Amino acid sequence: MTTTAPPSERTSRRAAPPRGNRTPSDRPWLSGARRRSLTGWGFLLPAALLIMVMSFIPMIQAFVLSLQTGRGANFNFADPLWSNYTRLLDDEIFKLTLQNTFIYLLIQVPIMLIVALVLASVLNSKNLKFKSFWRTAIFLPCAVSLVAYSLVFRTIFANDGFVNDLLLGLSLIDAPINWLGSPETARFVIILGLLWRWTGYNMVFYLAALQNIDHSTIEAAKVDGANALKTFWYVTVPQLKPMILLTAIMSTNGTLQLFDESWALTRGGPAYQTMSMSHYLFEVSFLKNPNFGYASALSYVILILVAILAFIQLKVGDKRD
């Protein structure tokens, strides 16, 4: 049995509703198809409305704010209007955070998604023992609160912490590595933290998606003589595309908006070398002398970057049959 995509509304409007569907309350201009269309919109109304109010209106206010300058609560429109945005180009710290965030994005996200995919597919195989155990073990990092895991990671990667002790003990290094004190290793710790925390999260999505895959397609491939790898790549993955796209967009968004790890693991240190854009945004808004106009401009830059990448991903990956 093959799955088909629902026809778009234009075609269904052309088809007349079958007789059985006409009820006494039908008036000529409220045809079944038209009513269906309204129902469709009605279904998504609560969700859309909530988002409009909770996110959109504040977002627009933030945009207006990004065109203003001033400290505290005294705002005036900037002159020229875009001065907050051009100021970003001169901001050395901002450029550094931009670079850091992209490093995280380009390294961590692909690794995480691939590992999550492989894990999910391994965990989905029929003959695997102790499935519950593996699943739980890999998901557990997600359940832990941020304060905890950053404290634990900081302790483990301390100069006299477990990792250094282990590496020294195995004679892999001569002197303790200053993990959190030098930029490259500090970034590594953040990437490791992100992988640790979020792989299980994405694995959950893939596991769910794997359940929705029609098993007959896998059988058919086996009958055709494909081995596990080929089956995975040519049959399973294409059917997982919608979910892969979802997790890709979510991870991109999550990483570009990264705040928690930069704040809790390294406080953006040493000297801003691991600070993410969102962390800088928070600093400018709440920790330093508040400059909300500038902060809003920064948030829009983040938004534009995420939107561009999401758009590209949607265009590339979101094909309907």
Add this chain to the structure above:
Amino acid sequence: MISTLRAAPRYVFLTVFAIFSIFPLYFMAVSATNSSRDVLDSRMIPGDQLFENFAKLVGVQDLGSAMWNSFSVAAGTTLLALFVCSIAGYAFEIFHSKGKDFVMAVLLLAIMIPFAATMVPLFRLFAEVGLVNSLAAVIIPAISTPFLILLFRQASRSFPYEIIEAARIDGVSEFGIFAKIYLPSMRSTMAAAAVITFMTAWNNFLWPKVILVNNDFQTMPMLISNLAAGYVTDYGVLMLAVLLASLPTMVVFLILQRTFAEGITGAIK
């Protein structure tokens, strides 16, 4: 025999990753049983301070209230979000149109702005409706997430349309189709969505700490933040609090994992 050998790499891979995942948690659990000094010393074996730490914890913070608040928020958010977003995702896919694609893209845009930027306008909004310092204020912004909607939309891609058409011919209402036919077959997605939403709502920290002004409504992340904020931090107590805070999400996961990981594959047929 051969099948065992072939399966070996899988087990190795899983073991490695499982150790990687569990180890920091092991350290956390062990720390909860140690004194603050031992935690700072990176002690790796369990101690005997568990009861002392617990006594100190409940002496300093209102653990029960925070757990209850966190639970109310997380459960409330999850239930509402599941309903609102599943029906929206369903609509986006089943009633697909170019217009809906456009709306989806617009809604996705809303999630792309960092929360720190929308916090102040949102606060003002809630203040003006008089909902500051209420658990409702924590729940409402979290109910509708474009990502959750997107999740359901993507998951609906594999839902066969013929069934819907057949149901329509049978005279079932649209909502009936959604409730009676679609939802039951989406169990694995619902379970996954429930776990994720619960976890996110439970660990949510930034917004609650701004909008909740009163002791009555403290949540677990706020309690933990209090513990970590003193001049003198008792790290054993802190780790215990964190351990306790992590339990509910783990429990939810344990309950639901069969559903989303071994879900009802045959329902569609």
Add this chain to the structure above:
Amino acid sequence: MHAFTKKVTMAVAVALPLTLALGACSAGGGGGGGGAGGDENTLTVWAWDPTFNINALEEAEKVYQEENPDFTLDIVETPWEDLEPKLTTLAQSSQYGELPDIFLMQNNAFQKNGINYPDLFTEIDTDAVDFSQFPEAVTAYSTVDGVNYGVPFDNGTAIQALRTDVLEEAGYTIDDFTDITWDEFITKAEDVLAKTGMPLLSGQAGSADTIMMILQSAGASLFDEDGNPTIDDNPALDEAIDIYTRLVDSGVFVEVNSWDEYLGTFVNGSVAGTINGIWIVGSIQGDEDQAGNWAVTNLPRAEGIDGATQFSANGGSSWVVSSNANVDLATDFLAKTFAGSNELYDTILPTSGAVANWIPAGESTVYAEPNEFFGGQPIFADVVAFGAEVPSNNTGAYYYEGRDAVSAAVTQIIGGADLKTALGEAQANVEFAME
């Protein structure tokens, strides 16, 4: 109806009214909690740290209740890290009605908040509170344009705390480290390191705390009186950074990467001392086995800089009467307790180590009591005496920008960068942030 659907519908049916109910029951309580104390005799306070500040508040409540038995204090525990964004959000969205009667504020944040959000504060009535009973350096933090906005509370006076047993092993006593210069300190500390293998100091890498303390001990600041940054043309800062670099390079000062690690260094005995605000004493006592082996003295001075002293400060906070307060009650409460009650300070000192800024408090016998952990030294009386000698400094509205820029510069300098260049960059960054 399908069983599953029934469950879903029921779940929603439960969740919706629950949410609304939660909203409703808060709207009733919200007024009391979020805003100032509902009834005439209650004050709401936002503060952090149960063992320290909140303990002090509870004791203050008891003291005030002696004269006013109907009085109650509603304390909401709020970490400073969360309190500041909250204040900023409230102020930025003009929701001053959500403020409590009183809140605690870090001394360094007063200028910034006072200048940007004056509407958060109520001027403290100088008839009710006698500010001459507090060290000038401390009240200066919470004074904006000549107006007092804070009642100083917890003392941030800096101390030099050292392990006497380690010193003894190397042939020194605490007196050898009293009233000395930094040059002398480095020489002696290197000697101690060579003889015992123990460094005397530690701190977080990338934190400018130590340097700021040295700076303040010389009466210098990162900003001048007009609020302009004076980072790149500041001999006192150059000297402070130079001292710091020499400390780190010689191994006498161990840099670690997090606050917990820093505490671990002296609690676990890998470092034999520390220089920080008096409030560090609580953490030093984290290892009971070290009792009796510690002593406290004043800081080394930065010789060669005009105005160098042996005294400095780090941290400390003050009480604010908010703009949404029951002003009379709040002011009277603060005046009769934190600005007027020996009994209060005597009670909280032994229980939480909370040292007063209020000068008359230091005169009491409790303060003069010998402290066992510190070898019988009456450290608190000593500290209050130190406190009176601390030079004031200019924080300015951009204090945190300045401090963070200097921290970043120091990290680079330790890593080998040229001092002038790094400070020049720091100055530029701060000027940029001030645009």
